[in-house]
Amino acid sequence: MYTLTAEVSFEETIKKSLFICHAASVETVEQAMNFFQQHNQADATHNCWAFKLKDNYRFNDDGEPGGTAGRPILQAIEGQDLVNVAVLVIRYFGGIKLGTGGLVRAYGGCAAKCLQLAEKNKIIPMTKVICSAEFSEMAMLKSRLMQPGVALLTEDFNDHGVTWTLSIPDTELSTLEQLYINLTRGKGSWSV
Incomplete structure (x- = not known):
């Protein structure tokens, strides 16, 4: 489109x-x-x-x-x-x-x-995703998730780490979700 x-x-x-x-x-x-x-x-x-x-x-x-x-x-x-x-x-x-x-x-x-x-x-269809990372994983996750086409909309720090709001091209959504699950060993939160 x-x-x-x-x-x-x-x-x-x-x-x-x-x-x-x-x-x-x-x-x-x-x-x-x-x-x-x-x-x-x-x-x-x-x-x-x-x-x-x-x-x-x-x-x-x-x-x-x-x-x-x-x-x-x-x-x-x-x-x-x-x-x-x-x-x-x-x-x-x-x-x-x-x-x-x-x-x-x-x-x-x-x-x-x-x-x-x-x-x-x-027009590239995009999906908004909210995910979090602990301080120890933050730099590694951010470098791996911030691929071409992905936009960091918000970055909110708390006592345990960070919560990001990302805008991700629909074509990359499932790949990046699986990457996130693997990198956080299933402990992180990822919500569309």
């Missing part, structure tokens, strides 16, 4: 209709709706949009025939394996009707071209 690193725009004219596309990275439904509101053109014929979050998606045809605008925009997002992305396609009608197939191609194609221009970041 990928997301956008910065906002991107694209425009093209199809049979005298001007299509303007804006896309950006968003984290919540509220951010997506704010993005659409900020870029909405009141004088445009249609302001069609779609967004996809990790666990939610929505689209709107804004008066175009059902399924001819919002869904193709969403399919353009999904086709490029993107999440946490909002895409708005604005249409200024040029006097020539495109038909349902033409609308699907125009909205989906404009969104896809815009997203192709965007710089993207790969």
Whole structure:
């Protein structure tokens, strides 16, 4: 999965209709709706949009025939394996009707071209883990657990040692958990 690193725009004219596309990275439904509101053109014929979050998606045809605008925009997002992305396609009608197939191609194609221009970041699923170590094991454990991609979020010292909160890539989670169990001889606490 990928997301956008910065906002991107694209425009093209199809049979005298001007299509303007804006896309950006968003984290919540509220951010997506704010993005659409900020870029909405009141004088445009249609302001069609779609967004996809990790666990939610929505689209709107804004008066175009059902399924001819919002869904193709969403399919353009999904086709490029993107999440946490909002895409708005604005249409200024040029006097020539495109038909349902033409609308699907125009909205989906404009969104896809815009997203192709965007710089993207790969999303690495992470899991937060809380684990502890005694003072005598602390240096050795820390050096072994802090592999590329692992982030130390907190380090809290107590009378017996330290408690760490780590952010670990999901692909490394079981390997590091087994390493932790082996190094602490099963005495340490590891909770996801």
